[in-house]
Amino acid sequence: MKTLLFILLFASILFAADAKDAAFMLGAEDNYKSALEKAKNENKVLVMVIVKEHCRWCDRLVKRTLSDEKVKKPLEDFVMLVVDKDDSYPNQFKEELFPSIFYVDPVSERSVYSNVGFVGTKCFLNDLNTSLSAYNTLFKKK
Numbered sequence: 001m002k003t004l005l006f007i008l009l010f011a012s013i014l015f016a017a018d019a020k021d022a023a024f025m026l027g028a029e030d031n032y033k034s035a036l037e038k039a040k041n042e043n044k045v046l047v048m049v050i051v052k053e054h055c056r057w058c059d060r061l062v063k064r065t066l067s068d069e070k071v072k073k074p075l076e077d078f079v080m081l082v083v084d085k086d087d088s089y090p091n092q093f094k095e096e097l098f099p100s101i102f103y104v105d106p107v108s109e110r111s112v113y114s115n116v117g118f119v120g121t122k123c124f125l126n127d128l129n130t131s132l133s134a135y136n137t138l139f140k141k142k
Contacts, residue, residue, distance in 0.1 A: 019051050019084035022062040028080040032089040035081035039106035045135050046104040047078045047128075050095060052085040057118040058099040068121045074128050079106075103131030105139040112138055 020030050029035035032048070039046040049066070051058035062082070065071060083089055085098060090109060093102050095116060103113040113131035115123075 018053055019082050019087065022049075022051060022058075022066075023082040026062065026066055026080065026082065028082045030082060032081060032083060032087070035079055036104075036106050036109070039079040039104075042079060044077065044079050044106070045112065045131060046102075046106050047075070047080045047131075048089070048093060048102040048104055049080065049082045050085055050089075050093065050098060050100040050102070051082065052098045055098050061099045061118050065119060065121050065124050070121055071124060074125060077132070078103075078128065101127070103127070103135070105135060108139065 022028070023030035028049075029038060035046055035048070049061070051062070066075075066080075085095075092109075093100070093104075093111070097116045099116075099118065101115045101119070102111045104110065105112055112134040113127065115127055119127065
């Protein structure tokens with residue numbers, strides 16, 4: 001029984017994705033400044049996902065929610081960024097709970113919406129719509 005537990009623990013560590021791996025796997029940006037510039041150039045909201053190593057809820061968000069086919073198409077209307085909690089990004093986005101998701105206006109660099117913790121596909125899609133609506137109301141030039 002101890003051997004099985006050890007194997008399961010070891011396998012979960014092996015398959016845990018760090019932020020750079022997750023960004024690569026999702027086709028997302030992995031640097032705040034370049035993602036912000038891309039969002040500005042494309043006039044899109046920046047979806048910033050902050051994860052930490054060995055966080056099972058972060059792994060679930062990446063592997064279940066963000067990898068879901070239902071999420072990929074709507075995310076094309078956003079610029080997605082995946083960063084580690086220790087990476088370089090503005091202090092106003094520093095959190096103590098992970099994963100953290102911020103929907104950021106690329107011009108003002110202010111969050112228009114946020115969520116902390118694992119969210120499933122349905123909730124994430126709802127958050128995308130809510131953040132886009134908030135962005136259009138607060139920041140979009142008419």
